[in-house]
Amino acid sequence: MEGLRERKKRETRDAIAAAALALFLERGFDAVTVVDVAVAANVSEKTVFNYFATKEDLVFANAEEKLFERAEAIRLRSPGTPLSRVFLADTLRFLDAIEAGEVDRAMTVPRLVRASPALRGRLMLAWELEAATLTAAVTDDEDDLIAAAAVRSLVWANRVVFRAAMRRLIGGEDPADVARDLRAEAERVYAQLDLGLAGYGA
Structure with a gap:
């Protein structure tokens, strides 16, 4: 406690x-x-x-805690659960938050980053740390290129859905419509990746 x-x-x-x-x-x-x-x-x-x-760390104040939680979700997933399901669940939680009206909070950091070269550079470093941390949650072998490629593919799947949501919300679309449409798109994106990954990480 x-x-x-x-x-x-x-x-x-x-x-x-x-x-x-x-x-x-x-x-x-x-x-x-x-x-x-x-x-x-x-x-x-x-x-x-x-x-x-x-x-820059002041902008990404909770990033370390959130990254730890995502890594733990990978490590603690039930036996037989493909890695893609963990990432899909994370993406759907984000869309649920959008539908629940948490638009301003979701858009705060992206708006700051878009307006600052320093923050864009810091974000690039954060993305690489994210990929490395989540890959380490999948395997102890730092030379496992399949794990590294799989994790990066799934991370970017999450990211492209996030970017699509930000673009549409900034354009003034209704959050409920955005969440509904992108849930279906997210399911399709991860299903397509599953075809290539063949249940990798299960």
């Missing part, structure tokens, strides 16, 4: 991230300094860096 010290650290981290996100949305990522974030969060600049190594 989370102790008092751990809870206070988590609350401080969350408060810093929330203050940073509000400033980034108001002024743009590149126009905000770490000092600005510290002032808004009522902490010192050193405290910000104690929790976030770089300014």
Whole structure:
């Protein structure tokens, strides 16, 4: 169970991230300094860096936790479950959130990234870390090129659905329509990959 010290650290981290996100949305990522974030969060600049190594990390504050959860879902999947089912479930959860009205939250980071070259570069690094982490959840053999290729294919399947959703939502389409259409598309995408992967990872 989370102790008092751990809870206070988590609350401080969350408060810093929330203050940073509000400033980034108001002024743009590149126009905000770490000092600005510290002032808004009522902490010192050193405290910000104690929790976030770089300014870019403030945008992707929960990425590490989410990546760990995705890796665990792969490791703990039931015997006989193809790897694609884990990725499909993750994609469908995203579409459920869109349909439930969580559009603004889903679009926050993409909007910031689109407007900042620094964040686009950071995202490229995050994508490579994601692929490496999820591949490691599949196999202990770092030279297993089949696992690396399979995971990257599935990661990009998830990503293309996400991008399609963002494009349509930015275009003003109804979230329920977007979610409905892309659920069917996601099922087709992963089914097509299954034909090539032949149940890989089951």
